[in-house]
Amino acid sequence: MAGALETPAGTETAPNPLRDARAQLAEAIQILGLNGGMYEVLATPRREVTVSIPLRRDDGTIEVLLGYRVQHNMSRGPTKGGLRYSPDVNLDEVRALAMWMTWKCALVDIPYGGAKGGITFDPRNYSPQEIERVTRRYTSELMPIIGPMIDIPAPDMGTDEQVMAWMMDTYSVNTGFTVPGVVTGKPVNIGGSLGRANATSRGVSHIALAALAHCGLVPEQTTVAVQGFGKVGSGAALFLWQAGVKVTAISDQYGAISCADGIDVALLKKHVESTGSVVGFAGTEPLADRDDLLYADVDVLIPAATEGVIHGGNASQIKAKLIVEGANGPTTTEADRVLEAAGVFIVPDILANSGGVIVSYFEWVQANQAFWWTEAQVELRLTERMDHAWHRVVNAAAARGMNFRQAATVLAVETVASAHTARGLYP
Numbered sequence: 001m002a003g004a005l006e007t008p009a010g011t012e013t014a015p016n017p018l019r020d021a022r023a024q025l026a027e028a029i030q031i032l033g034l035n036g037g038m039y040e041v042l043a044t045p046r047r048e049v050t051v052s053i054p055l056r057r058d059d060g061t062i063e064v065l066l067g068y069r070v071q072h073n074m075s076r077g078p079t080k081g082g083l084r085y086s087p088d089v090n091l092d093e094v095r096a097l098a099m100w101m102t103w104k105c106a107l108v109d110i111p112y113g114g115a116k117g118g119i120t121f122d123p124r125n126y127s128p129q130e131i132e133r134v135t136r137r138y139t140s141e142l143m144p145i146i147g148p149m150i151d152i153p154a155p156d157m158g159t160d161e162q163v164m165a166w167m168m169d170t171y172s173v174n175t176g177f178t179v180p181g182v183v184t185g186k187p188v189n190i191g192g193s194l195g196r197a198n199a200t201s202r203g204v205s206h207i208a209l210a211a212l213a214h215c216g217l218v219p220e221q222t223t224v225a226v227q228g229f230g231k232v233g234s235g236a237a238l239f240l241w242q243a244g245v246k247v248t249a250i251s252d253q254y255g256a257i258s259c260a261d262g263i264d265v266a267l268l269k270k271h272v273e274s275t276g277s278v279v280g281f282a283g284t285e286p287l288a289d290r291d292d293l294l295y296a297d298v299d300v301l302i303p304a305a306t307e308g309v310i311h312g313g314n315a316s317q318i319k320a321k322l323i324v325e326g327a328n329g330p331t332t333t334e335a336d337r338v339l340e341a342a343g344v345f346i347v348p349d350i351l352a353n354s355g356g357v358i359v360s361y362f363e364w365v366q367a368n369q370a371f372w373w374t375e376a377q378v379e380l381r382l383t384e385r386m387d388h389a390w391h392r393v394v395n396a397a398a399a400r401g402m403n404f405r406q407a408a409t410v411l412a413v414e415t416v417a418s419a420h421t422a423r424g425l426y427p
Contacts, residue, residue, distance in 0.1 A: 015308025017096035017329045028413040047071040051141040067138045069117040072098035075419040079115035082156025089118035103412035104350040108389045110361045115151050123158050135163050139170040148181030154360050155185040181367040184360035193363035195378035201235025203355020208324045210390050211347050225249035225296040228305030232326045241265040251293040257284035303330035310335045325349035348405040358385050
């Protein structure tokens with residue numbers, strides 16, 4: 001069963017996140033000694049929907065977009081997952097991201113299953129009014145299968161708190177009363193949580209610092225390269241810089257920059273706010289290709305953009321000895337093999353970037369109770385959750401002789417499988 005899903009070393013084709021997600025699951029099933037039936041249950045999404053989204057453009061023309069929502073597993077509670085707006089969105093990608101979200105929630109002990117949604121379009125090419133119409137139509141199409149006790153969307157690539165506000169309003173108007181718990185990552189003034197906006201970044205930096213200590217590295221003597229300067233990468237770079245880590249290379253979708261003496265990340269954020277890109281930041285040198293950042297001569301690499309950027313074709317060029325995955329699925333199965341053989345220590349995505357879903361859970365709890373926490377309370381509880389998950393993975397890896405990705409996935413799959421077994425099959 002597991003062997004049929006694995007890609008032999010050296011034969012990886014184009015990166016495929018669903019193939020990687022299923023290979024990771026198959027390995028965990030094998031380690032746990034579970035049967036093929038459990039693999040099939042956990043490899044197959046519980047529900048998936050494809051919807052057409054007719055859009056009237058501002059010039060009066062009509063365009064039809066495709067949207068998806070995949071709910072991977074419901075054994076431990078309602079499903080939870082982001083909504084992505086990107087021209088690269090496809091159903092297999094959404095399936096993989098939903099599965100990884102199931103493991104992430106289980107690993108950090110949140111009572112959710114995983115879900116994911118996406119619409120195949122580039123919001124940069126559409127007006128705010130058009131994006132609002134797309135969001136509201138998508139939400140209305142999903143009305144029967146989302147809700148605070150069914151499936152709770154959140155922001156992801158290409159979406160933000162305004163998109164979540166439109167989703168909440170559309171759902172609430174159709175329900176007849178305000179339902180703040182239907183989404184998370186929304187503005188604070190309509191039921192969002194303090195600390196949610198930078199939760200993923202804060203979690204990545206917290207786990208990165210824990211990994212430095214685990215590897216015997218001192219922050220002030222450590223160099224870091226951050227691939228992706230969006231919602232996750234920019235915050236992670238800032239928090240690590242504030243902790244004394246030397247950030248020497250940063251990239252975004254337009255290019256990459258480097259500075260051997262370290263980049264002032266606070267000033268870089270201001271530069272990006274005014275220009276829209278890291279390119280041209282004073283005191284830095286441009287890299288010939290933005291992907292060259294992945295091969296920077298640094299201690300730590302943080303891929304914080306999209307899936308599959310480290311793959312069988314380039315893994316051997318990675319110089320960093322520690323990778324902390326800020327993005328979902330940035331390292332393919334074949335790359336994992338190459339990097340492990342080279343002695344590279346990888347902190348997997350389902351641990352490293354779990355801060356966002358943890359604080360989304362806090363937001364959902366607050367919305368359902370109509371009782372709000374301070375930012376200090378949110379950050380303290382986030383730290384406690386991430387520390388607990390970190391130590392679980394450290395201990396499991398040591399006890400079972402596994403790498404961190406195997407340990408994290410085995411812990412998560414074991415948690416979900418036990419919940420499924422306890423509930424049984426119906427009918």
